[in-house]
Amino acid sequence: MTNVFVAAREASTTPCLVCGQPYILNEIDKNLKGDELKSRVIRIFKKMSLLSSTLPIPSPSTSTLTPISGGITNALYLLSTPNSKHLIRIFGGEGMIDRDIETEMYSNLADYLGGISYHGRFGNGRIEGFLEGYSPCTLTSMRTPSIIPSILKLHSYIPPSGLGPTELWNQLDTWLSEAKDAQEKVNLPLINSLNLSSISLAIKSCKSSTLPLNPPIVFCHNDLLSGNIMSSGTSIQLIDFEYGSPNYAAFDIANHFNEYAGGTDTGVPDYTLLMSSKEMREWITIYVEKGGGEVEEVMEMVERFMEVNHYYWGLWAIVQARNEGVEEFPYDRYAYERFAQGAKERKKRLSASKKSWNRYAGYATLGVAAAAGIYVGWKFLGKKKK
Numbered sequence: 001m002t003n004v005f006v007a008a009r010e011a012s013t014t015p016c017l018v019c020g021q022p023y024i025l026n027e028i029d030k031n032l033k034g035d036e037l038k039s040r041v042i043r044i045f046k047k048m049s050l051l052s053s054t055l056p057i058p059s060p061s062t063s064t065l066t067p068i069s070g071g072i073t074n075a076l077y078l079l080s081t082p083n084s085k086h087l088i089r090i091f092g093g094e095g096m097i098d099r100d101i102e103t104e105m106y107s108n109l110a111d112y113l114g115g116i117s118y119h120g121r122f123g124n125g126r127i128e129g130f131l132e133g134y135s136p137c138t139l140t141s142m143r144t145p146s147i148i149p150s151i152l153k154l155h156s157y158i159p160p161s162g163l164g165p166t167e168l169w170n171q172l173d174t175w176l177s178e179a180k181d182a183q184e185k186v187n188l189p190l191i192n193s194l195n196l197s198s199i200s201l202a203i204k205s206c207k208s209s210t211l212p213l214n215p216p217i218v219f220c221h222n223d224l225l226s227g228n229i230m231s232s233g234t235s236i237q238l239i240d241f242e243y244g245s246p247n248y249a250a251f252d253i254a255n256h257f258n259e260y261a262g263g264t265d266t267g268v269p270d271y272t273l274l275m276s277s278k279e280m281r282e283w284i285t286i287y288v289e290k291g292g293g294e295v296e297e298v299m300e301m302v303e304r305f306m307e308v309n310h311y312y313w314g315l316w317a318i319v320q321a322r323n324e325g326v327e328e329f330p331y332d333r334y335a336y337e338r339f340a341q342g343a344k345e346r347k348k349r350l351s352a353s354k355k356s357w358n359r360y361a362g363y364a365t366l367g368v369a370a371a372a373g374i375y376v377g378w379k380f381l382g383k384k385k386k
Contacts (some may be wrong), residue, residue: 005100005121015051019107019118022051027123028090030075038065041079041088048120048127055119055127056084070136070227072264072329073097073242073320078130085130086119093242094323096316102242105159109244112157115237134230134237139262139273142226145286150229150236151256152291155218155249163246166217168312172203175315182322190332191318194339199311202346206308209349215301216293220244220252225259250301253287255309257302263337267330271341307349310342 002010004018015024024047028040042058042065049055058081068076068087075090091099103126107118117129180196221228222243230237257280263269275283284298317335326332 003100004104015047017051018121019104021107021118022048022055022120024048024051024121025123028088028125030090030092030124037077038063041065041077044122045079045086045088045127048122052120055086056081071240074125085132087128087130088125089128090125092324093320096319096323097242102244105244106241108160109157109241113153113238116239131230131237131239134232137226137229137231139226139260141231142229143260143275145283147224147229147236147256148283148286148290150238151221151224151252152287154221154238155252155291157219159219159246163217163219166247167245168247168251168308169203169207172308172312172315175312175319176200176203178322179315179318182318186322186332188321188326188332190336191321194318194336199314199339199342202342203308203311205346206304206311206349210301210304210308213297213301213304215248215250215305217246218249218252220247220249222247222252222255224252224256225264226262227264248301248305250298251305251309253284253298254302254305255312257283258306258309258341261341263334267333267337269334269337269341303345304349307342307345310338310345314338314342 005023008014008016008018008023009025015022017023024044026044026047028037028044032040039060042060042063045055045058049057058079062082064078064080065088066078066080068078070076071092073091073093073096075092077088077090079086079088091097103118103121106126110116110118115131119127119129121127176196176199183192183194183196186192221238221241222245223240224238228238228240230239257275258269260275261269261271261273280302281295281299284302285295287293288295288298314335317331317338320329321331321335324331
């Protein structure tokens with residue numbers, strides 16, 4: 001099925017309405033600053049407002065443009081007019097995300113989830129509604145179980161094209177290949193010190209140990225860090241679905257748990273902030289009570305995907321270091337830290353597997369011994385009868 005934005009470009013119909021909202025090809029230079037950036041944003045906004053009955057026509061004298069912090073991949077700005085507030089998202093992460101697919105999905109999700117809203121797309125970004133009265137969660141407030149209903153609602157979403165298979169393993173393979181290319185092109189000691197052949201083997205090991213568990217596939221956010229969870233104090237709203245896709249529910253939960261460590265500000269997560277096994281089980285129990293499943297089965301899958309999740313974002317960070325550099329964010333340090341924690345999770349997984357095998361072997365030995373005892377006893381009784 002041809003994507004609606006691709007179809008519009010191929011038909012040369014832009015500017016036009018796509019997904020019921022304006023679509024133009026004009027872009028905003030990410031290097032613009034101050035009044036130049038504001039002037040460009042307002043020109044783009046005006047052009048799109050001519051196609052929309054809901055977008056206002058902003059005036060430079062009564063409008064303000066304010067940067068919004070918290071985004072790593074994108075540049076975010078709040079455009080305020082006397083009667084409206086809109087989020088201007090200028091895309092980053094070139095080549096990492098298919099923006100045609102992602103924006104069509106975002107439009108559908110906005111209709112399904114409510115709260116968030118889509119108001120149109122320009123060449124390298126889009127206009128979204130601003131969530132008035134909401135603020136991003138902190139590393140402390142994101143731990144609340146009140147987020148679970150929002151996650152469950154997202155996990156119940158079925159895209160118009162259907163769920164389809166997960167692309168997780170293919171995505172990891174693609175980023176692994178690009179990460180190897182990055183090692184050859186960037187002169188960053190932390191990245192050059194990483195053993196990607198070992199990472200490749202670890203990913204294959206994770207895949208072979210996880211797939212037999214038959215983890216359920218749902219629509220996942222895949223990036224549920226604190227900044228992507230907005231709270232008004234009484235309600236929760238998930239935002240920024242650019243990495244959203246059909247994936248394993250356990251991966252999404254594992255990602256959320258890993259994000260308790262933070263690190264998207266300094267590049268250095270604090271893994272002492274992670275949940276204990278008891279806290280994880282309590283969280284998963286609430287999820288299972290509302291969404292179905294068996295607590296111990298989900299717990300096992302989540303623990304295994306916590307390791308995979310570190311490789312996912314570690315590889316992503318290496319590719320970002322090649323594409324974006326490390327001046328704005330230390331992607332090299334972030335990759336190093338994620339892989340280091342992934343190695344700890346792998347050691348824990350292999351240790352658990354060894355204990356499980358030893359337990360099985362012990363049971364097998366006891367079974368053999370018991371069988372031998374029965375046989376010897378039977379022979380003894382047989383001889384007595386004679």
